[in-house]
Amino acid sequence: MKIPPVKGTRDFYPPEMAVRNWIIDGWKKVSLRNGFEEYDGPIFEYLKMFQIKSGDEIVEQLFSLKDRGGRELALRPEITPTLARMVNQRINSLPKPIKWFSVPRLFRAERPQKGRLREFFQWNIDIIGVDDVLADAEVIFATIDYLREVGLSREDIKVKISSRKLLAAFLKSLGIPKERLEPIFAVLDKKSRVPPDTFSQMLDEQIPDKDKIRKILEFMSLTSIPELDDFIKLPDEEFYAYNEIKILFTNLSFMGVGDFCVFDPTIVRGLAYYTGIVFEVHDVTDNLRAICGGGRFDNLLRDFGGPLIPATGMGMGDCVLEILLREKGLFDKKVSKRELEYFVALADRVFSKRVYEITAELRRRNFSANFSYKPLSGLAKQLKEASTQNAKKCIIVGSEIENDQLVVKNMATGEQELVDYDEFWSRLGRQPG
Amino acid sequence: MKIPPVKGTRDFYPPEMAVRNWIIDGWKKVSLRNGFEEYDGPIFEYLKMFQIKSGDEIVEQLFSLKDRGGRELALRPEITPTLARMVNQRINSLPKPIKWFSVPRLFRAERPQKGRLREFFQWNIDIIGVDDVLADAEVIFATIDYLREVGLSREDIKVKISSRKLLAAFLKSLGIPKERLEPIFAVLDKKSRVPPDTFSQMLDEQIPDKDKIRKILEFMSLTSIPELDDFIKLPDEEFYAYNEIKILFTNLSFMGVGDFCVFDPTIVRGLAYYTGIVFEVHDVTDNLRAICGGGRFDNLLRDFGGPLIPATGMGMGDCVLEILLREKGLFDKKVSKRELEYFVALADRVFSKRVYEITAELRRRNFSANFSYKPLSGLAKQLKEASTQNAKKCIIVGSEIENDQLVVKNMATGEQELVDYDEFWSRLGRQPG
Numbered sequence: 001m002k003i004p005p006v007k008g009t010r011d012f013y014p015p016e017m018a019v020r021n022w023i024i025d026g027w028k029k030v031s032l033r034n035g036f037e038e039y040d041g042p043i044f045e046y047l048k049m050f051q052i053k054s055g056d057e058i059v060e061q062l063f064s065l066k067d068r069g070g071r072e073l074a075l076r077p078e079i080t081p082t083l084a085r086m087v088n089q090r091i092n093s094l095p096k097p098i099k100w101f102s103v104p105r106l107f108r109a110e111r112p113q114k115g116r117l118r119e120f121f122q123w124n125i126d127i128i129g130v131d132d133v134l135a136d137a138e139v140i141f142a143t144i145d146y147l148r149e150v151g152l153s154r155e156d157i158k159v160k161i162s163s164r165k166l167l168a169a170f171l172k173s174l175g176i177p178k179e180r181l182e183p184i185f186a187v188l189d190k191k192s193r194v195p196p197d198t199f200s201q202m203l204d205e206q207i208p209d210k211d212k213i214r215k216i217l218e219f220m221s222l223t224s225i226p227e228l229d230d231f232i233k234l235p236d237e238e239f240y241a242y243n244e245i246k247i248l249f250t251n252l253s254f255m256g257v258g259d260f261c262v263f264d265p266t267i268v269r270g271l272a273y274y275t276g277i278v279f280e281v282h283d284v285t286d287n288l289r290a291i292c293g294g295g296r297f298d299n300l301l302r303d304f305g306g307p308l309i310p311a312t313g314m315g316m317g318d319c320v321l322e323i324l325l326r327e328k329g330l331f332d333k334k335v336s337k338r339e340l341e342y343f344v345a346l347a348d349r350v351f352s353k354r355v356y357e358i359t360a361e362l363r364r365r366n367f368s369a370n371f372s373y374k375p376l377s378g379l380a381k382q383l384k385e386a387s388t389q390n391a392k393k394c395i396i397v398g399s400e401i402e403n404d405q406l407v408v409k410n411m412a413t414g415e416q417e418l419v420d421y422d423e424f425w426s427r428l429g430r431q432p433g
Numbered sequence: 434m435k436i437p438p439v440k441g442t443r444d445f446y447p448p449e450m451a452v453r454n455w456i457i458d459g460w461k462k463v464s465l466r467n468g469f470e471e472y473d474g475p476i477f478e479y480l481k482m483f484q485i486k487s488g489d490e491i492v493e494q495l496f497s498l499k500d501r502g503g504r505e506l507a508l509r510p511e512i513t514p515t516l517a518r519m520v521n522q523r524i525n526s527l528p529k530p531i532k533w534f535s536v537p538r539l540f541r542a543e544r545p546q547k548g549r550l551r552e553f554f555q556w557n558i559d560i561i562g563v564d565d566v567l568a569d570a571e572v573i574f575a576t577i578d579y580l581r582e583v584g585l586s587r588e589d590i591k592v593k594i595s596s597r598k599l600l601a602a603f604l605k606s607l608g609i610p611k612e613r614l615e616p617i618f619a620v621l622d623k624k625s626r627v628p629p630d631t632f633s634q635m636l637d638e639q640i641p642d643k644d645k646i647r648k649i650l651e652f653m654s655l656t657s658i659p660e661l662d663d664f665i666k667l668p669d670e671e672f673y674a675y676n677e678i679k680i681l682f683t684n685l686s687f688m689g690v691g692d693f694c695v696f697d698p699t700i701v702r703g704l705a706y707y708t709g710i711v712f713e714v715h716d717v718t719d720n721l722r723a724i725c726g727g728g729r730f731d732n733l734l735r736d737f738g739g740p741l742i743p744a745t746g747m748g749m750g751d752c753v754l755e756i757l758l759r760e761k762g763l764f765d766k767k768v769s770k771r772e773l774e775y776f777v778a779l780a781d782r783v784f785s786k787r788v789y790e791i792t793a794e795l796r797r798r799n800f801s802a803n804f805s806y807k808p809l810s811g812l813a814k815q816l817k818e819a820s821t822q823n824a825k826k827c828i829i830v831g832s833e834i835e836n837d838q839l840v841v842k843n844m845a846t847g848e849q850e851l852v853d854y855d856e857f858w859s860r861l862g863r864q865p866g
Binding site: 002003004005006007009010011012013014017018020021029030032033034035037038039040041042043044045046048049052063064065067068071073075082085086088089090095097099100105107109111119127130132134135137138141145149251254255256257304305306338340352353356357359360361362363364366367368369370373374388389433 | 435436437438439440442443444445446447450451453454462463465466467468470471472473474475476477478479481482485496497498500501504506508515518519521522523528530532533538540542544552560563565567568570571574578582684687688689690737738739771773785786789790792793794795796797799800801802803806807821822866
């Protein structure tokens, strides 16, 4: 009986697995060097947990299931609710600031499309307990640190940064009341994704005053901090929002990543839970979806039943990233092919015992090693098997072993060397684990 | 709103995550050095896929869900069906032998108990395309190679090995017809888990002949290959089954792991799909469930719509293993605590820019580094923060930087050193990725 895989999922054969591991190992390495500690939660949580942050709309994008007691569960579509739950559970005993990362496997019951699958991996970094914009700078720095590490430069990607606080301050300075902000944010968030006419019309529906719309459109088309400096006039009590994003850009340039970053007020981020700095990384041509996005979410832990503690973070999925890295040809250069350090071949069947011994000892010393399961097929076939497995060296066990000698063949050059048995092992040493 | 985690799942805070990573990294390292390549499949598959191998009983142990088209899916309770599906899909293009490993996250909708959770990780190694018992020896060797690597010795664990082929040959030699074997296997599999009286009774129900039962019980109480040699008398056409397990033990001793292995005919393995050598690893006291189990399953690929290709493999979950390693005190010795290589402290606020620069450069060179988000809190508080983060060294940026010098403090000894700025970087070099 032949059964296909479920649409929108992936089979990771060894070559695809090598790519996945390369991406994820990079995420982990960069997280650790940026001082983040790893955590993870369960693949499923109670369904209602995902509604707290994202409302009831999320439910139809979830894979839901039931436990044996009939309780509604769902496969996690993101890890932030789990993070909030876990941090709240131990809020008093965890040293602050909490600087955590995770690489969860996530699920969305959507129609699969380019860069969006039903099952994917997402790098998450979060800093909890710091209201200073320095934490936002750290999150953006770590994000760029990774993208730079895998070979992307400012010719490939840009980090678009804005501030919801600044946007709110600006709208308030136009006389728009606080309770109108959320629906207007939702419209402004669409600017780069709908045709200009549609956008205009959506804005008209929210704001009757043409003059205000004109000013909003002017604000939305700013492209740098100096332009913002010239444009913005805020009352003193709203000034901190402006100051904050200025300091952010200064910090990012001190950290040496300023040239990746642009001020872009069209970045609003759809989700209502963002409260301050927001950002997205895009490829410079803007042909793909965002590579990642993040920002400040100071109310989330409270929304999950904990105290009011500031937080900021970022999430980067593997699907869009992989498309971009493939387009740029970065895998071919960087993902290493399967390699075997030693293949132990048998030239004379009476010595088969020695083949197993040598292979076992190589492995104990942490060198990858194989032998043929068809040792009687002859040396030529075994060497071919070694080549198929991309072996670097071949140890040939033949009558020389009676004189305590091994033949070691370099598979790249074809050179063969007769080596004293004990000398072989003392030269080899042990590979660190 | 406070929501608890789902029962039978685990939250991995950084300390628990370190243990999980240590276990999984070990599995991966040992797999690679034993010449296995990594693969993975989706977390969910069509429900019916799991019924092929394990029958309808499995359904109530599954977390089932539906896709948007209403098709029945299930979270994978094991990865072998996915392995069979994936190998069958590319059977003609994959080089043989296929030697693959995976560390899937798996799910069972059972009542959680000691060593059995609803969500767990399992190391799987499989060799496909080899009928020689050498492949079974390799699987057992790799299993022991890992257990030895994490610090377990033959004083801690034993590998119990038997053969379904041998058991079948023996039962047939007693005149038991082939079609009666499967239900008798199911009873014999229970021997070590039910009281002797219950076992006797179950056997009586299957086999009316007291003399045959006596002989079966004698066979089942054999404890070594020499005992088997004295006991067994098989007709010539059944001799290969006996020969095979003898060769297996010889190979295992050639590989240097013979002293971990015992012949134990009570190992039958519950699942009907095993066809030859079967084995389990237990702690020597037999107080825990099996640490892992495996064996030969030559019909599985055919059952999944592929060709008849021999296969053998092993699965080891993380839960029982973790209990055993904890009992033996092996985590305390081996799992390293969180460590930060550098903490960059600010002694004078006018140099904050330099703190960000230095931290960014350390990270670029692949050293883990942090600075304080409260740099104005004073040097003493920053050093305390560095200690909390278990920093090895602290770089103190103060007025010395005006003379191009840094203060480097060794956090273990408390020693401070004044280092020339350029010399610091040239001494440091770059840490390999």
